[in-house]
Amino acid sequence: MAERLANRLRAEREFRGWTQAELAARVGVSRKTINTIENGVFVPSTLTALKIAESFERTVDELFSVVED
């Protein structure tokens, strides 16, 4: 069974009213990276996942989870 990384980035970002560019600026990555993570195309490094979690004042576990397809 295939596993993939699901995330709540878009929901958290939209809840705060941030654009992808604003989140990218807070994390220190490109908008494209945020975009591809949100769409499940790109799996971020641990460092970036931690920085994203820090930006949202959440834990990595609250933002990312492993789901089975």
Place this chain on the structure above:
Amino acid sequence: MGDVDRVEKAERLGRKRSQIFFVLAMVFFAGQSVYFGAPEATRDSPARIGAWLILVILMLFLLATGGFLLQGRDVRDLLNDESARASRVAAQAVGFWATILALIAVYVESMFDRVTLNEAVHIVGTIGVGAALISFATRERRAHRLG
């Protein structure tokens, strides 16, 4: 420049880069049709061989650095952040396999026909570098289109 401005600038340059790299790879491949289409007229021309070599080195340089070297470090860091580096690693893998397949094809061809060293290097180099650049440009274009 604010952080968001930097992100937006990197976004614009990243889109432009993926388009430029794609067009460059297409022009590169199109240029080879002249080389292989009229061999007697072009293969021994030092100017043409030199132009090919310069283009290959330029494409390798762009692939390795991501280009836009005159931009500030902060913008270049965003342009070459981890998703761009992942695209580059995947593109290099595509280039590697394309090179190996081209080598095998040239080797098989040499069993039936005469293939000079110059021709072999030209074919393998063109396919390997071109495939890597197209792969990088395509991945980046796709990533920019999402959303």
